[in-house]
Amino acid sequence: MRAYAEWEEQELLFLSLPHSKSDWEPYLEEILASYEELVAAITPYEKVVLICPDEANFDRFKKFKNVEFVKLETDDTWIRDYGMIDVYTEDGVKSYDFKFNAWGGKFKSSKDDAINLELAKIYKTKLEPVDMILEGGSVEFNGDGMLLTTSKCLLNENRNSSLSKEQIEEKLKNLFGLKRIIWLENGFIRGDDTDSHIDTLARFITPDTIAYASCEDESDEHFSELKRMEDELKKTGFKLLALPLPKPKFYDGKRLGCTYANFIFINGALIVPTYNDDNDEKVLNLLASALPDRKIIGVNSLVFVRQNGSLHCSSQNRYKRA
Numbered sequence: 287m288r289a290y291a292e293w294e295e296q297e298l299l300f301l302s303l304p305h306s307k308s309d310w311e312p313y314l315e316e317i318l319a320s321y322e323e324l325v326a327a328i329t330p331y332e333k334v335v336l337i338c339p340d341e342a343n344f345d346r347f348k349k350f351k352n353v354e355f356v357k358l359e360t361d362d363t364w365i366r367d368y369g370m371i372d373v374y375t376e377d378g379v380k381s382y383d384f385k386f387n388a389w390g391g392k393f394k395s396s397k398d399d400a401i402n403l404e405l406a407k408i409y410k411t412k413l414e415p416v417d418m419i420l421e422g423g424s425v426e427f428n429g430d431g432m433l434l435t436t437s438k439c440l441l442n443e444n445r446n447s448s449l450s451k452e453q454i455e456e457k458l459k460n461l462f463g464l465k466r467i468i469w470l471e472n473g474f475i476r477g478d479d480t481d482s483h484i485d486t487l488a489r490f491i492t493p494d495t496i497a498y499a500s501c502e503d504e505s506d507e508h509f510s511e512l513k514r515m516e517d518e519l520k521k522t523g524f525k526l527l528a529l530p531l532p533k534p535k536f537y538d539g540k541r542l543g544c545t546y547a548n549f550i551f552i553n554g555a556l557i558v559p560t561y562n563d564d565n566d567e568k569v570l571n572l573l574a575s576a577l578p579d580r581k582i583i584g585v586n587s588l589v590f591v592r593q594n595g596s597l598h599c600s601s602q603n604r605y606k607r608a
Contacts, residue, residue: 287375289462291429291490292551293580295606296332298354299552300405301325302365302600303338309362309593318343320589324557324597325350327583332552335604337365337401358404359397361388364595366485367421368398369602370405370413373462379607380412382461384420389480390444409604418457419445423483423599425458428490431465433458436473438482468522473515475499476507477543479594486545486596488519491527491576499547500528527576532563537592544587548596549573551603556580559587559596 301324304310304317328334329352336347339359347353367389370381383402388395406413426434441451449457455467473487480486488498498519501508508531519526529546536542542561546569550557556573560566566584574582587596 287373287461287463288429288431289371289373289425289427289433289464290603290605291427291493292603293491294429296553297604297606298333298335299328299550300335300337300365300369300602300604302360302363302401303336303340303343304363305338305340305343305360307339308360313589313592316589317592318346320586321600322346324585324600325353327555327557327585328550328552329353331555331581337405356405356408358401360401361394361397363593364423364599365398365401365602366423366595366599367480367483368395368401369422370402370411371420371422371425372603372605374605378412379605380414381406382416383413384416384418386421387419387445389421390442392479416461418449421480421483422602423480423485425462426484426489427462428493430493431463432490432493433462433464433467434470434488434490434496435467435484436470436482436487438471438474439480439484440469442481444481470515470518472511472518473499474508474511475543475545476541477591477594478545483599485598486543486548487515489547489549491573492525495525495527495576496522497527497529497547497573497576499531499545501531503531503533506531506534527572529569529572530565532561532565535561535563535588535591537588542588542591543594543596544591545596548587548598550598550601554581556582557597558582558584559590560584561588561591562586
């Protein structure tokens with residue numbers, strides 16, 4: 287039993303489309319156009335499954351090859367956090383269905399929490415329910431027994447208040463075949479409402495390398511905490527790649543949670559959020575140098591982050607079955 291590294295061979299990528307009954311309603315056309323750009327980037331490399339309760343929203347995507355459509359009720363788009371999580375076993379791939387409470391009861395979540403049962407029927411999945419709240423964006427695996435996560439999220443009382451840190455560690459080690467769990471005590475992104483998901487902060491890009499959000503501006507509110515996070519990462523023994531934050535971006539008076547760490551691995555490529563910023567090209571080049579065998583593709587994510595998530599948050603990988 288082991289957790290997959292995200293760069294392993296995939297069968298498809300799930301995306302859950304925005305719709306008029308979600309918080310995207312005020313700028314639905316803008317976000318659907320952004321999803322169109324995202325699907326255009328992914329489909330040359332990998333199949334995309336689009337999930338939405340409103341079939342009319344599928345129309346603009348029918349021009350793409352390599353896309354499937356599933357009509358299901360959803361509360362929100364962030365399927366990384368409520369989608370099933372695959373693990374490798376000697377008997378083949380199985381998928382965990384963790385409980386989902388919308389990041390500690392912040393929003394409605396009953397439809398999202400129920401979706402894996404329906405997807406498992408459609409995609410003939412061996413689904414195992416897990417009596418624990420866990421979001422996919424809160425855990426990061428290197429495929430070789432290592433888990434990277436944050437104390438602010440996984441130990442938050444709004445998730446699994448009845449479990450101690452030791453009990454959570456034991457559960458995670460058993461579920462994912464882990465040798466080591468690295469807990470980060472520092473790190474946050476303003477505009478993120480997940481209590482510091484690891485996928486906004488630090489990500490494995492190879493079994494021995496972590497790419498992480500860094501802040502070079504001492505006047506920025508992120509500087510001190512991301513520096514402390516960097517110091518923690520330096521003690522892990524992994525190689526490190528700093529991804530400098532873009533300059534602050536705002537929408538409707540609110541700072542947006544822009545981070546380059548929220549990228550998606552797909553077969554043969556890496557899809558990276560960009561923000562109309564001078565650092566976009568710098569980060570794309572850094573990742574291209576670190577991953578020379580993979581196509582690095584930027585997708586503008588300024589509309590995504592209006593609702594406090596970015597590309598990785600919006601997707602969930604399904605790994606290759608035998």
